[in-house]
Amino acid sequence: MELLWIAGLALLAVGAGIALDRWLLTRSLKSAREQARKILAEAEAQAQAYQQEHLEKAQEALRRERQAFEQEQAEARKALQQAQERLAERQEALNRRTFRVNEREKTLAKAAEAIEALRREADANFRQAEALHQQAQALFESLRRQQEALAQRETEVNRLQEELTAKQAELDRTLEEQLRRLEQIAGMSRQEAKEALMAQLVEEAKLEAASMIKEIRDEARLKANREARKIILTAIQRTAASHAIENTVSVVNIQSDEMKGRIIGREGRNIRAFEAATGVEVIVDDTPEAVILSAFNPIRREIARLALTKLIQDGRIHPARIEEVVEKATAEIEEEIMETGERTVIDLNLHGIHPELIRLIGRMRYRTSYGQNLLAHSIETARIASLIAAELGLDADKARRAGLLHDIGKVVEEEIDRPHALVGMELCRKYREDPEVCNAVGAHHDEIEMTTLIAPIVQAADAISGARPGARREALEAYIKRLEKLEALAASFPGVERVYAIQAGREVRVIVNHSLVSDAQAEQLALDISKKIQSEMQYPGQIKVTVIREVRSVAYAK
Incomplete structure (x- = not known):
């Protein structure tokens, strides 16, 4: 029992020791924890204080950096705005300079075009001057030959003059004798007979001079027909320049x-x-x-x-x-x-024409020649040439083809310093047209020799189409004034009774008094009227002057 009691006490003592140890351990642990919490609280407080201090310093530094950055941004924006303003000013100045440069380039281009036109005109004038120089040389050579012939004739005239002087002396003696006989037979004095004879000789001389003038004029017309045609065409082309604004x-x-x-x-x-x-x-x-x-x-x-x-x-x-x-x-x-x-x-019922020639024919629609539409003129020339060729028994198709193509050289796109007839002939040859057609195209203004019968037909048809009344445009007021002036010029000559301008002013019919104007004088009157018209009027083409001297004998049977 005692052992149990001792064992129980021992166990109790051991349990109490363990409990005490546990209490002590718990108390020390609690004390350590409390101390740890205090240390942790102090550490947190120190950390917060340190953080707050450094945060304020960082915020202050950040504020200063932000102010500096904002100031730099403001200065940069101001500099950028100034640069943009300067750039805008430079752009505006550049725009103004570009506009002035464009205007100057446009002005220079127009000046260059004007200079080029003047250069072409100067070249044309130079070529014309060369042609005139060649014509002058030819005329000078002809004049020299005429002077030589005139010298020979003068020698012959001197010889005849000597013979005439001898015969005149013999004639004077014969005339003296005849005068005495006439005075005896006629009962007239010598002075009266001389005056009558002189009047008769003057009248005969006038008639003979008029006849000689007619013969000389006819001969000159035959020789100068070709040159006159060229001169007239040149004059027409020059006068057409004043009407360029209309076209x-x-x-x-x-x-x-x-x-x-x-x-x-x-x-x-x-x-x-x-x-x-x-x-x-x-x-x-x-x-x-x-x-x-x-x-x-x-x-x-x-x-x-x-x-x-x-x-x-x-x-x-x-x-x-x-x-x-x-x-x-x-x-x-x-x-x-x-x-x-x-x-x-x-x-026109034509076949086998090259497409390029067909295109050029279509371009004629937009081209005019002295106020006359070129396509209408070419079609009209083709029909007239075809009719003439058919009447003469020639190939009407070739004539119609040549008439349509005769002015094809006027519508080429390139600038060519040659007559349009020769350019058209080269085009026809290039696109394999018939040689007769090519010759008719090239010769319709006499630039080359006519080698076929089609060529003069096309030339005549071209003249008929261009010369018919109303074919080429003319202002009505100017047309009426020209007719009035034409009739007034013809009526200003003595012996003229009535004057009629017909055929749109291309012909003048002059009716004279038969008792005042003889047949020989009518020839001279026609020449005088034509010269006065040439010197005082400007007109296209030519004007035919016809003087009519009519004698009417009337009798009545009662």
Whole structure:
């Protein structure tokens, strides 16, 4: 029992020791934890204080950096704004300089075109001067030969004069004797007989002079016919220059004047693009609801007219659209040219003509010659030549073909400093036309010799078509004044009773008093009237002067 009791106490003592140890351990652990919490709280407080201190320093540094950055940004923005302003000023100055350069280039281009035109005109004048120099040399040589012949005739005249002097002395003696006899027979004095004889001799001399003048004029007309034709053609071509303005402009109507600003475009870019694409000068002036297109090339002018009309109808006018519309208008005109040429060839019943010649025939529609449409003139010449050839029993098809192609050299696109007849002949040879047709085309203005019977027929048909009344345009007022002046000039001569200008002023019929003007004097009167018309009037072609002397004998049977 005691052992159990001792064992129980021992166990109790051991349990109490363990409990005490546990209590002590728990108390020390609690104390350690409490101390650890205090240390941790102090560490956190120190960390927060350290963090707060450094955070304030960082914020202050960040604020200073931000202020410095914002100041740098403001200065950079200010510098950038100043640079942009300077760049804008430079861009504006560059735009103004570009505009001035464009205007100067345009002015220089126009000046270059004018200089080129003057150069071509100077070249033409130089060639004409050379031709005139050659003609002068030929005339000088002819004059020298005439002077030699005149010297020979003068020697012959001196010899005849000596013989005439001898015969005159013999005639004086015979005349003296005859005068005495006449005085005895006629009962007239010598002075009275001399006056009557002189009057008779003067009248006979006038008649003989008029007859000689007629013979000389007829002979000169036969020799000078070819040269006169060339001179007349040259004169006609020169006088046609004053009417060029009528055939070098086209007018495009617009709905309102506001459209003019759209046609010009901003700083003139639309009008410059249009002129560059078409090669036509556009004139926008004070003419109400109209824009004028000016160019010597009628096909370019027609393309420009069609393109501008389409642009106005469409309303979209800018450089890209202008180029597109001009290309379409060019294609349409080319197609229309081919259709016109083919239709003309079919209407004249011609076959085997080269397509390039057909295209050139279509281009004639847009060309005029002294106010006469070239295609209409060529068709008319072809029909007239065909009729003449048929009446003479020649090949009417060749004549019609040559008549249609005789002015083909006028519509070539290249600038050629040669007569259009020779250019047309070369084109016909190039595209294998018949040699007779080629000769007729080249010889219709006498540039080459006529070797076939078709050539003079085409020349005559060309003259008939161009010379018929009304074929070539002339202002009505000028036409009436020319007729009035023509009749007044012819009526100013003595012995003229009535004057009639007929055939649109190409012929003058002069009726004279038969008792005042003889037949020989009528010839001289026609020559005098023609000379006065030549010296005081300007007219195309030639004017035929016809003097009519009529004698009417009337009797009545009762």
